[in-house]
Amino acid sequence: xxxxxxxxxxxxxxxxxxxxxxxxxxxxxxxxxxxxxxxxxxxxxxxxxxxxxxxxxxxxxxxxxxxxxxxxxxxxxxxxxxxxxxxxxxx
Amino acid sequence: xxxxxxxxxxxxxxxxxxxxxxxxxxxxxxxxxxxxxxxxxxxxxxxxxxxxxxxxxxxxxxxxxxxxxxxxxxxxxxxxxxxxxxxxxxxxxxxxxxxxxxxxxxxxxxxxxxxxxxxxxxxxxxxxxxxxxxxxxxxxxxxxxxxxxxxxxxxxxxxxxxxxxxxxxxxxxxxxxxxxxxxxxxxxxxxxxxxxxxxxxxxxxxxxxxxxxxxxxxxxxxxxxxxxxxxxxxxxxxxxxxxxxxxxxxxxxxxxxxxxxxxxxxxxxxxxxxxxxxxxxxxxxxxxxxxxxxxxxxxxxxxxxxxxxxxxxxxxxxxxxxxxxxxxxxxxxxxxxxxxxxxxxxxxxxxxxxxxxxxxxxxxxxxxxxxxxxxxxxxxxxxxxxxxxxxxxxxxxxxxxxxxxxxxxxxxxxxxxxxxxxxxxxxxxxxxxxxxxxxxxxxxxxxxxxxxx
Numbered sequence: 001x002x003x004x005x006x007x008x009x010x011x012x013x014x015x016x017x018x019x020x021x022x023x024x025x026x027x028x029x030x031x032x033x034x035x036x037x038x039x040x041x042x043x044x045x046x047x048x049x050x051x052x053x054x055x056x057x058x059x060x061x062x063x064x065x066x067x068x069x070x071x072x073x074x075x076x077x078x079x080x081x082x083x084x085x086x087x088x089x090x091x
Numbered sequence: 092x093x094x095x096x097x098x099x100x101x102x103x104x105x106x107x108x109x110x111x112x113x114x115x116x117x118x119x120x121x122x123x124x125x126x127x128x129x130x131x132x133x134x135x136x137x138x139x140x141x142x143x144x145x146x147x148x149x150x151x152x153x154x155x156x157x158x159x160x161x162x163x164x165x166x167x168x169x170x171x172x173x174x175x176x177x178x179x180x181x182x183x184x185x186x187x188x189x190x191x192x193x194x195x196x197x198x199x200x201x202x203x204x205x206x207x208x209x210x211x212x213x214x215x216x217x218x219x220x221x222x223x224x225x226x227x228x229x230x231x232x233x234x235x236x237x238x239x240x241x242x243x244x245x246x247x248x249x250x251x252x253x254x255x256x257x258x259x260x261x262x263x264x265x266x267x268x269x270x271x272x273x274x275x276x277x278x279x280x281x282x283x284x285x286x287x288x289x290x291x292x293x294x295x296x297x298x299x300x301x302x303x304x305x306x307x308x309x310x311x312x313x314x315x316x317x318x319x320x321x322x323x324x325x326x327x328x329x330x331x332x333x334x335x336x337x338x339x340x341x342x343x344x345x346x347x348x349x350x351x352x353x354x355x356x357x358x359x360x361x362x363x364x365x366x367x368x369x370x371x372x373x374x375x376x377x378x379x380x381x382x383x384x385x386x387x388x389x390x391x392x393x394x395x396x397x398x399x400x401x402x403x404x405x406x407x408x409x410x411x412x413x414x415x416x417x418x419x420x421x422x423x424x425x426x427x428x429x430x431x432x433x434x435x436x437x438x439x440x441x442x443x444x445x446x447x448x449x450x451x452x453x454x455x456x457x458x459x460x461x462x463x464x465x466x467x468x469x470x471x472x473x474x475x476x477x478x479x480x481x482x483x484x485x486x487x488x489x490x491x492x493x494x495x496x497x498x499x500x501x502x503x504x505x506x507x508x509x510x511x512x513x514x515x516x517x518x519x520x521x522x523x524x525x526x527x528x529x530x531x532x533x534x535x536x537x538x539x540x541x542x543x544x
Contacts, residue, residue, distance in 0.1 A: 007099060009103060046100075059157060080102075080158070087348040
């Protein structure tokens with residue numbers, strides 16, 4: 001089966017444990033992280049991860065789990081299939 | 092990772108802050124095989140075919156929107172122009188067909204079903220006349236059925252007998268729904284040069300050149316264009332056009348991808364992508380505000396048409412490169428009741444009915460969602476329609492009229508249609524009569540395609 005990839009983007013105030021919490025959810029859902037890039041921009045933590053979601057049946061469930069963390073930590077977390085960015089930003 | 096963080100952020104911002112959305116995924120369904128000598132049988136076949144073909148439409152679309160993080164606002168259905176099914180049916184049966192369509196839409200949870208339509212731009216068949224007779228009652232008895240009537244094309248001219256009838260039909264539909272401020276008229280469009288693959292309501296129908304079933308997608312994003320332009324307050328107009336083009340490109344690509352995924356999962360061919368800037372009453376989701384951002388103090392002032400022409404063309408250029416199959420109406424819609432900027436323009440007396448007519452020469456459709464004073468006579472409405480049809484016929488473009496004469500309301504009053512249809516200030520119409528012109532009937536001959544000065 002061909003690989004299906006999604007991008008998880010995280011933005012918010014920098015604090016202890018962001019990566020731990022986000023990756024814990026991914027691990028719980030058996031998702032492999034393929035790439036991570038992360039920076040701090042004017043006190044703002046910004047991270048994006050490319051994850052393999054070939055096995056994931058339900059991105060919706062995952063988004064809900066992320067929403068919980070978003071609320072706890074005051075972050076903005078989105079998960080979307082990678083194709084959408086490819087088609088909008090690459091010819 | 093070959094996508095930059097800024098690009099991901101841009102997409103997310105477009106969706107969450109700037110109202111980027113797939114406005115509609117519309118499934119076109121041919122109903123020709125439902126024709127049956129027995130009318131009840133036909134009704135049953137129509138209901139069964141629509142509900143089985145589109146049974147998964149809403150659930151699949153919702154699944155796709157979650158996976159890609161782009162909202163799909165409406166899931167809709169368009170059908171073969173209903174007049175083609177009617178044959179020998181009576182007016183009561185034609186109304187019954189509309190009720191069946193309404194029931195199918197309700198069962199599927201789609202907000203509008205389009206195609207209660209007739210193409211009478213040259214002449215009127217028996218079935219089409221039955222549909223025209225049934226229109227006012229059908230649209231006032233149903234909630235989700237949309238109708239459209241083609242009364243003119245560049246190749247055939249204008250069927251003035253049909254134009255005359257449409258004035259009367261609009262007036263009657265308005266009177267039948269006077270408790271709801273003439274709401275039935277909001278579901279009825281009169282067309283010149285209609286397109287067969289338009290996914291947007293109220294003018295969607297599944298044209299005779301189309302296949303068995305098709306998925307057409309309408310994408311929108313006035314808010315995205317507005318915000319993109321705000322970053323270039325001092326750019327010259329060539330650059331403005333370029334910014335709009337690039338934005339339109341991105342929006343269209345998103346729509347095309349989503350449309351193809353939905354079509355693929357439903358196992359139905361992908362038809363076309365209609366890139367139209369269709370405003371809503373949401374904050375900053377306004378076509379008028381884009382024109383104001385380009386540099387007009389208020390929409391409707393001198394320069395409005397030039398700015399609209401620039402924008403409409405740039406949208407088409409960006410969209411044309413982004414999709415393999417651009418179709419529908421693609422351009423900018425200028426509905427009044429669904430656009431806060433247009434409403435403000437009228438309230439501030441900057442925007443008038445004649446100016447709106449002139450704007451339709453360069454926008455993608457026509458006079459749309461305009462509330463008119465309740466004393467507008469059928470012949471004045473027909474005159475208004477005839478003018479708009481002439482603009483479309485001569486300019487070889489689609490034009491449309493969707494106006495609502497609001498019973499008991501006069502110029503300056505405000506009406507609320509609710510939901511997506513919004514609210515509109517009532518506009519007055521010219522007090523002088525068009526009676527004689529309209530009662531002459533006949534056809535306006537098709538125009539020359541050369542000597543076009």
